[in-house]
Amino acid sequence: MADKIATRESYGNALAELGAKNPNVVVLDADLAAATKTGVFKKAFPDRFFDCGIAESNMVGIAAGLATTGKIPFVSSFAMFAAGRAFEQVRNSVGYPHLNVKIGATHAGITVGEDGASHQCNEDIALMRTIPGMTVMCPSDDVEAKACVMAAAEMDGPVYMRFGRAACPIINDRPDYKFEVGKGDIVKEGKDLTIVATGICVGNALEAAEMLKADGIDAEVINICTIKPLDEDIIIKSAKKTGKVVTAEEHSVIGGLGSAVCDTLSEKYPVPVKRIGMYDQFGESGSASALLEKYRLDGKGIYAQIKEFLA
């Protein structure tokens, strides 16, 4: 397996690459440039980087103003603050006027680790996907994270991108991988069960699928990077084939990928669904790997929860 890299690193690297290509790209941060990795962009393009200090609400508003003049602002903070604290600014100053603001939210989910529950945002996908016109993306590895950033810059309108703190394996380095906003990707074909996963849980779902194989269960794994707009076709098609769907995300099962998948399946092709994620609970301090194990979001945990679902 290739080296592991955190998607926040990919974000910073992609921004620096993008800055060279597009002079309209500007980057804003709220005193977290070292952590969100926007510091990479800052070093390359200091005149187009603005540190707003610890004031995320204002940062989002400034980005909105910049966007009205033709700039393409990328605003960065931890998911907790970008989607949480600044929710209403994102909704009213960016979403309502459909401005071309890109939100790069890092340190999403429990893999923030030792900082604990105050900084572990398991609610951002739910918040962001309720905003009309907002595109929501949650990449699964370095390859996809970079592709998200490039695609976000190309499209018009607000985009929320969710990145992680913890290093994760590269899973999309196959030659035929092609990223498209709004398109899911079958990373493993199967016939007995569909696992729909996003972010860091895609790699973990692949591990779980390997374990299921030993039990004679052939699982299909779908990577959903764009949670909104959701690739309904790929999910329905797979559900028709397997008749059972499991979702896996490092996010609350309330309002996240699991809810989005259920929204679609309950209306268009009802099948039994098991949502794996954070179950209406806060996280806690610990290493990322210890937390994934405890909250059963690593390969083993997802495998065990699927076995319970199938029992």
Place this chain on the structure above:
Amino acid sequence: MNNLELKKTANQVRKGIVTGVHAAKAGHPGGSLSAADIYTYLYFEEMNIDPKNPKMEGRDRFVLSKGHTAPGLYATLANRGYFPVEDLTTLRKLGSYLQGHPCMQHIPGVDMSSGSLGQGISAAVGMALSAKIDNKDFRVYTLLGDGEIQEGQVWEASMFAGAKKLDNLVVIVDNNGLQIDGPVDEVNTPYPIDKKFEAFNFHVINIDAHNFDEIRAAFKEAKETKGMPTAIIAHSVKGKGISFMENQAGWHGKAPNDDEYATAMNDLNKIDEELAKEEA
């Protein structure tokens, strides 16, 4: 425009405000009327704009941070020629482009959607920052309420504007002294407003919001101020021009009924007559 022309125009704007709010049977006349002279000066004298080309490259920008006083902005834009004055009676009605709060996607001349208090100033700061990035010389104006500045985001934005020395930004506070629940200093006092902005590295000017000599001088001084943004504290009368609305918190967000509308228009017609005498 000379002061007399500005006064006459501002009176037309005030008629547009009460007419729109009366037709809508809802809306915010008090803070629209208190800012009518400021609106008029900005759109008829100060700003580099073109009503025939609302998105003109390099135009000056205005953000109505106190978005609920949209009737004042709309009446000004209509009188300036952005859209027909007759449309003001569609305010707040289903299907009208004149939404209850400013909507940049549908209203010609509106540079930023606003209404949730404290947010417009940040967008204005972003616009001013953009001009600085590109060495463009457009200027950005934003109007806030004195109740609005209770929002913390106003001070986040002000801190940034001061820190970045955005001398192309003018923040105007319509200091009419009243908010929904009563006098601002009783609800949660924002005073001293001028000293607060000074502390955030603004150049601060206090003016009478209804005196065009003072308004003119303040915007000139703002333009000449380099290395820091300017805050104009505009001391105003809520409901200005309408006898029964002046200094009444109750007229913050209430529409006049038919009788009250007749009285209001009568008050404004009298002002027209006085201005005509002044001209003669």
